[in-house]
Amino acid sequence: MGYRTILAVAPIIVLAALWELLKALTSTEDARLPHTWQVLSYFASEGSTGEGELRLLLTNLGTTIQEAFVGLAIGIVAGGALGILTARYATFGRSIRPLLVLTQTLPVVAIAPALIIWLGHSWVSKAVLAALCSFFPIAVSVARGIEDIPAEARRVFASFGAGRWQVFRSLELPSALTQANAAVHTAAALAVVGAVVAELPAGSTEGMAVLVLSSAQFYNFEPAALWCAAITTAVGGLVTVYLAQAIFTRLAKLALRTSSLPTGDH
Template sequence: MPGARHSILRTLPTSASRLAKHAWPPVLFFVVVVSAWEWAARAGFLDPMVLPAPGEIAANVVDGLSSGLYIINLQVTLMQAISGFLIACALGVAMGSLTTLSERLSRALQPIVLALEATPKIALAPLIIVWFGYGMGSKVALSAVIGFFPVFISTVSGLRSVDPGRMDVLRALGARRWQIFKMVALPGALPHIFAGINIAVVLALLGTIVGEFMGAKEGLGTLILYANGNLDTARVFSILLVLAATGLTLHALVDFTRARLLFWDDADTAIPTGPGT
């Protein structure tokens, strides 16, 4: 144990230096851009109605958080987004697994899935509002619809990319289809599935905001509409900043979960480009 402790302590400076080496270029770029933006806004080169100063945006963030306004509405948005995200993950993995296990079901569903995938999901928002009303249900449904397809497609792709030789070994040993799926196919597909989940968690948040734009009494999307109606551009930017931080946090949580479950897979977990919404 002492040897292992000393080994970990020796690696800490190396890890810190590696992190600093990769972090300073984007940090420096961010500082330069924000400083130039602030100077241009203060010097009068930028119209505050179009592009307010970063200091004014930061002041709105502090005011919204300290007053509790952003926290209360963020809780509403997060509850709806996470509910839709969990539904999307459950349905995406289940449907992807079923269509992979059953060739007949796959052929039957393929035209429908392709047609729905080609449809911009946000265009379904008015219909979903009509079906589910202006309450929480419509926001959850829209976020689930938008988040479903990345999980579904990644599940199908992952299950079809599993090494067939490993499954043949289990078949030769007399394993049933469900046992092969549980022991080989699903674990082998998990890296692909998490890639789709990484996309879905951000799209679910997007779907919730769009649903709130269509009609809601609470949520960050509603605050954006109110601020935009009052021509308060700085507040709109501040809410967008909170949403960006929320999206990054959700992505980090998915990455953390992935690292815990798939410790044996060291593939890059950056957010991939998802299908159009």
């Protein structure tokens, strides 16, 4: 077993051991906290419809991840645009920043039902809420990347006669993308949370939130079902975060290759 494999497996083993230790120390009955092997075995069981639980979980997870990715894409574009505008136009930045903060202080669970009623129960409403949750870290990081550029660097570009567009492409864009790349982890995780929350209102028929709610209703009879849904959601969120990071990094590298330094030709 390689070193990287050990590092990947070790946290899972530690969590399972802590789970069992907590259960033993508190003498918690299986109906309230099942054993880890009971949870794992439930993944291989069949539901009342005859469909395998793992297949059911993965099908609904795919729906949630799709909603999260669409919302994240919208959040990155919207957040990036707002970040650029707030950094380059001081007056606009001072007026819009309180509103941006306000969007993050609103309780997402409270506005989700209204958003669902307005946009309907389709994937659109889920993606919009995911975007609402994920755009803020991108906007803040992009604005910071542009605002933190040293004045000396700007003077160098000015001395070469670089225009505003060239300054943006060759100086501001690389700095903004570097900062945004670090924020994609947070934005992707929030997008998954937003997608799950958007699935909570009554009427949703697909997604991990539907399974979580249905499993919670029968927790006393089959507690492993809820834990399987929670674990699947967490793993799906982890995959979303790392996949989004890889895609963004690749696209950022492609964007930076199109950037060019000023030549000094006037």
